[in-house]
Amino acid sequence: MKTIDVDDEVYAYLQSRAIPYTETKPNSTLRRLFNLNTKTSFGNISEGQINQYKEKTGKKQKANLRKLVEAGLLKEGQALYLYDYQGRKIEGYEVIISCNSLLFNGISYSMSKLAKEGLKEKGFTSESVRGPMHWYNSDGISIKELWSHYLNRQVLKGKDRA
Numbered sequence: 195m196k197t198i199d200v201d202d203e204v205y206a207y208l209q210s211r212a213i214p215y216t217e218t219k220p221n222s223t224l225r226r227l228f229n230l231n232t233k234t235s236f237g238n239i240s241e242g243q244i245n246q247y248k249e250k251t252g253k254k255q256k257a258n259l260r261k262l263v264e265a266g267l268l269k270e271g272q273a274l275y276l277y278d279y280q281g282r283k284i285e286g287y288e289v290i291i292s293c294n295s296l297l298f299n300g301i302s303y304s305m306s307k308l309a310k311e312g313l314k315e316k317g318f319t320s321e322s323v324r325g326p327m328h329w330y331n332s333d334g335i336s337i338k339e340l341w342s343h344y345l346n347r348q349v350l351k352g353k354d355r356a
Contacts, residue, residue: 200220208223211223256326257340258341259291259305259337260293260294267340268291268331269291271292272291272331273288273289273291273332274290274291275329275330275331275332276309276312276329277328277329278313283330284312284316287312289308296308305326305328305329305337307325308325309329312328324338
């Protein structure tokens with residue numbers, strides 16, 4: 195492990211980007227911001243914990259915006275942004291969370307359907323698009339990451355949610 199010095203402004207920025215109660219060290223925040231984690235972007239979540247959830251429920255849940263709002267990880271009416279496979283923001287695809295869907299130009303969409311349309315418009319032709327990995331909040335956290343965090347909390351609480 196190496197030690198680096200950062201000034202107060204950089205440290206304050208890291209604190210502002212940290213996910214409370216999950217990222218307790220600046221290194222965890224930096225790993226997420228630089229997309230360096232291989233299993234998840236939350237240092238406290240192991241693949242084993244996610245697998246425990248899958249074993250309890252018999253399946254791996256798709257991200258559920260309503261549950262993320264209820265858990266306080268997102269807010270109703272919050273903006274989300276579409277990113278491509280290289281982690282670049284796709285301009286013109288700012289949406290609003292509404293119940294368990296996304297509002298775009300006054301129309302309600304699923305995350306995957308709208309991500310597929312936006313990616314196709316930018317030249318990506320995959321028929322299989324995992325929507326939660328392409329939608330990010332203004333803090334640069336993907337819905338996929340938030341969902342992993344949510345599932346981890348459910349496993350740690352011992353709850354069995356379907």
